[in-house]
Amino acid sequence: MKNCLLALTTLSLLSLASAAPSAAAGQKLYDGTCAGCHGPKAQGGIGPSLKDASKWKADLFKRALKQGKDDKGVALKAMMPKFPKLTDADMKSLQLHLKAVTK
Numbered sequence: 394m395k396n397c398l399l400a401l402t403t404l405s406l407l408s409l410a411s412a413a414p415s416a417a418a419g420q421k422l423y424d425g426t427c428a429g430c431h432g433p434k435a436q437g438g439i440g441p442s443l444k445d446a447s448k449w450k451a452d453l454f455k456r457a458l459k460q461g462k463d464d465k466g467v468a469l470k471a472m473m474p475k476f477p478k479l480t481d482a483d484m485k486s487l488q489l490h491l492k493a494v495t496k
Contacts, residue, residue, distance in 0.1 A: 414482045419490030422483055426476070434494045440473065447491035455484055 423435070430440035435447070445464075446454060453464045458476045461469045479487075 414485035414489060416486065416489040416493045418483075419486035419488065422479075422487050423490050427487075430472075435491050436495075440470075442495075443491050444495040447488060447495045449488075451481075451485065451488070454488055455481070458484060458487075 424433075427435075427440075427443075430438060431443050432438040435443035437443075446457065449457070449464050456462050456466075457464070457469065458479055461473055461475045463469055
C-alpha cells in the first residue's frame with residue numbers, strides 16, 4: 394500500500410512538472426505548428442516576424458492564437474490558423490520560447 398501511494402504521488406508530481414510552462418515545451422509546440430510559416434527563429438517567412446508578439450500581454454497572445462486577432466483586435470490573415478485547444482500553459486510556453494529566440 395505504501396509503495397502504491399509513493400508511486401501515485403511521484404506520478405502526480407511528474408504530471409504537474411511536465412504541465413508547467415517552459416521554453417523547451419514552447420519550442421516543441423513552435424517547431425511543430427509555427428516554424429513552417431514564421432521561421433525557425435520567429436524571424437518571419439511566409440508569416441510575419443513574431444518578435445512583437447513575444448512581448449504581448451498573455452490575453453492578447455491568447456486572443457491571437459484562439460480567435461485570430463492581433464494586438465489591435467484586427468483579424469489576422471486568413472492563412473493563419475486558429476488554435477482553440479491550446480491550454481494556457483501551452484500559450485505561456487510558446488511565449489517563453491518566442492522571448493528566448495527573439496532577443
